[in-house]
Each structure stands twice: as C-alpha cells, then as structure tokens.
Amino acid sequence: MLTMLSTFLSFLMGGLPKILDFFQDKSDKSHELKLAQLQTERELQMLERGYKAQERIEEIRLDEIKTESAAATQQALIQAQQAEMAAIYAHDVAIGKGASQWMINLRASVRPVITYGFFFLLCAIDATLAYKGFEAGVSFTDMAAQLWDDETQALFAAIISFHFGGRAFGK
Numbered sequence: 001m002l003t004m005l006s007t008f009l010s011f012l013m014g015g016l017p018k019i020l021d022f023f024q025d026k027s028d029k030s031h032e033l034k035l036a037q038l039q040t041e042r043e044l045q046m047l048e049r050g051y052k053a054q055e056r057i058e059e060i061r062l063d064e065i066k067t068e069s070a071a072a073t074q075q076a077l078i079q080a081q082q083a084e085m086a087a088i089y090a091h092d093v094a095i096g097k098g099a100s101q102w103m104i105n106l107r108a109s110v111r112p113v114i115t116y117g118f119f120f121l122l123c124a125i126d127a128t129l130a131y132k133g134f135e136a137g138v139s140f141t142d143m144a145a146q147l148w149d150d151e152t153q154a155l156f157a158a159i160i161s162f163h164f165g166g167r168a169f170g171k
Contacts, residue, residue, distance in 0.1 A: 001150070003153040004157075006155070006157050006158045006161075007154075007157035007158065007160075007161050009158075010157070010158045010161030010162050039058075043058065043059075046058070092107075095107075112163070114162075115162060115163040118159045122152070122155065122156060122159070129143075129146075129147055130143060133146075133147075
C-alpha cells in the first residue's frame with residue numbers, strides 16, 4: 001500500500017501543473033455552461049415574443065462568438081506555453097553564459113545523477129545486507145522478504161517515478 005501511495009505521489013509531483021490546468025478548464029467549462037443556459041433562456045423569451053428572425057440572427061452571432069472565443073483561448077494557451085518555454089530556455093542560456101562546458105553538462109545531469117545515486121545506494125545497501133545475511137546463515141527466502149519489504153518497494157517506486165514521472169507530464 002505504501003508502495004502504491006509513494007509511486008502515485010511521486011508521479012503526480014511532475015504533473016501538478018497539468019492537474020491545475022484540469023481544474024481551470026473545468027471552471028471555464030462551467031462558465032460556458034452558465035452562458036449557454038442564459039442564452040437558452042433569452043431565446044425562449046424571444047420566441048414567446050415572436051422574434052423568429054431575431055432569434056436566427058442571435059444564434060448566428062452566438063456561434064460566431066463561441067468560435068472566436070474558442071480559437072482565441074486556444075491561441076492564447078499555445079502562446080503562453082511557447083512564451084513559458086522560451087523564458088525557461090532563455091534563463092538556462094543566461095545562467096550558462098560564461099560557464100564552462102563541464103558546468104553546463106553538470107547542470108543538465110542533476111536529475112539523472114540523483115536518480116542513479118539513490119538507485120545505486122539502494123543496490124549497495126541491499127547487496128551488503130545480503131552478504132551479511134549469507135555470512136550469518138540466513139535462508140534466502142527470509143533474507144529476500146527482509147530486503148524487498150514494503151518500505152523498500154515504496155522507496156524504489158519513488159525513485160523510478162521521480163525520474164520518469166516528470167518526463168511523462170513534460171511531453
């Protein structure tokens with residue numbers, strides 16, 4: 001259970017912006033639904049008064065506004081994402097100005113180095129414990145149960161999710 005919780009939380013940390021976008025989209029759709037309900041009420045009122053031609057004009061105008069609004073929203077979203085990525089890249093380039101190639105490569109390797117470091121640390125601890133267990137005469141099944149317990153599985157899942165989770169949401 002701890003493994004699943006740890007994996008889930010680690011994976012979501014990389015996708016937190018996408019989750020926030022989901023709630024923003026939900027709010028936008030709720031607003032559009034309210035506007036559509038108001039428009040329907042208005043159309044019913046116009047029908048009661050006998051404004052059939054005016055209703056058609058309003059329907060065309062509403063469709064036009066919806067299309068323009070959807071296009072403008074999508075275009076603004078794309079432009080915001082492009083601007084954000086451009087700012088991130090510009091910031092990275094600005095930080096790297098005057099730095100040696102070695103330092104630039106080191107900065108690019110932070111996430112993989114952390115991931116590999118924790119993975120190899122976990123392997124080294126498990127190998128040491130296995131060696132000591134064999135020296136003490138512990139059976140393989142007992143040792144395996146102790147080395148690959150729920151906490152170790154949760155730690156391993158967190159390491160893997162940290163490395164690959166951010167990449168999945170970044171694409």
